Amino acid sequence: MDVQCALDCRSLLGEGPVWDVGEQRLYWVDIKRWQIHRFTPETGADETWPMPEDIGALALREGGGLVVALRSGFYFYDLIDRRLVPAALPEDEPEHNRFNDGNADRQGRFWAGTMDEGEKLPTGSLFRLQPDLACHKMIDGIIISNTLCWSPDSHVMYHGDSGQRTVWAWDFDPATGEIDNRRVFVRTAVADGVPDGATVDSEGFVWIAQWGGWRIVRYDPAGRVARTIMLPVAQPTCPMFGGPGLDILFVTSASIGLDAEARAAQPQAGSLFAVNAGVNGLPEARFRG
Ligand code: BGC
Ligand code: CA
Numbered sequence: 035m036d037v038q039c040a041l042d043c044r045s046l047l048g049e050g051p052v053w054d055v056g057e058q059r060l061y062w063v064d065i066k067r068w069q070i071h072r073f074t075p076e077t078g079a080d081e082t083w084p085m086p087e088d089i090g091a092l093a094l095r096e097g098g099g100l101v102v103a104l105r106s107g108f109y110f111y112d113l114i115d116r117r118l119v120p121a122a123l124p125e126d127e128p129e130h131n132r133f134n135d136g137n138a139d140r141q142g143r144f145w146a147g148t149m150d151e152g153e154k155l156p157t158g159s160l161f162r163l164q165p166d167l168a169c170h171k172m173i174d175g176i177i178i179s180n181t182l183c184w185s186p187d188s189h190v191m192y193h194g195d196s197g198q199r200t201v202w203a204w205d206f207d208p209a210t211g212e213i214d215n216r217r218v219f220v221r222t223a224v225a226d227g228v229p230d231g232a233t234v235d236s237e238g239f240v241w242i243a244q245w246g247g248w249r250i251v252r253y254d255p256a257g258r259v260a261r262t263i264m265l266p267v268a269q270p271t272c273p274m275f276g277g278p279g280l281d282i283l284f285v286t287s288a289s290i291g292l293d294a295e296a297r298a299a300q301p302q303a304g305s306l307f308a309v310n311a312g313v314n315g316l317p318e319a320r321f322r323g
Contacts, residue, residue, distance in 0.1 A: 038307065044289055044303070045288065046290045048286035052093060063092060069085060075276070090105070093138040139206075149179055153178060158177055180232075188208035219240075230242070243271050270307070272286050281312070282311065
């Protein structure tokens, strides 16, 4: 079997998986249950930490602990003393926005975007948080910021808007974190779902979870479909490589928005899946602030 249910957890909006190579554990969030999760594949244990707001994304910090993108902005979080400390709180974000997908780039900056909760207005942006905690709005006019990841050589940044069913590639300057020359990387067909979270494998191919499309799709660097893996849930949200060989593709999913009939048809909606990917990932970058 290529696809297994790793944790039968029925999250509301499971998202943002990050593999910790040292701990051999998967951190992830349930945006709408306001929780951080930590899954240990070896034992099957899943621990949770409550958050005071929606939690859209997290990254591991190089010196330990986490940086999290809550509804109101960026915070540091210590899992042991359970303390949140504000790192940067962007002003001028509309009330109906919240943070969504985010990731650390390989140079140690943390990026996270916002979305209109109504999923209609282009009020979302993508922010870049530097290790010195300077925070810059890098992209605006986005409905649902998603699909953020970088090529292995860090010369390309991928970023998507689920609301526009589009993922773009940008030239990325690893030394400065500047972006330029946006072009369309992938535009999904309605039946295939909207682009949600993504990760890049060691061959530079991009794995995208396609929300509403029951699938994870591997794209080559030119944006052509290389492989499609169907899942037993309609709303996969984000892939992340993990396991001792970094060759298990963990995939979070969501049960939010499904009516009783849809839930009956996909009883594992919201669970965490493990896919035998046949290729390996790269260790996840850490925030250097
Ligand atoms: C968001 C959801 C949204 C989905 C599909 C996810 O990243 O958290 O709110 O419905 O993308 O666009
Ligand atoms: Ca997402």
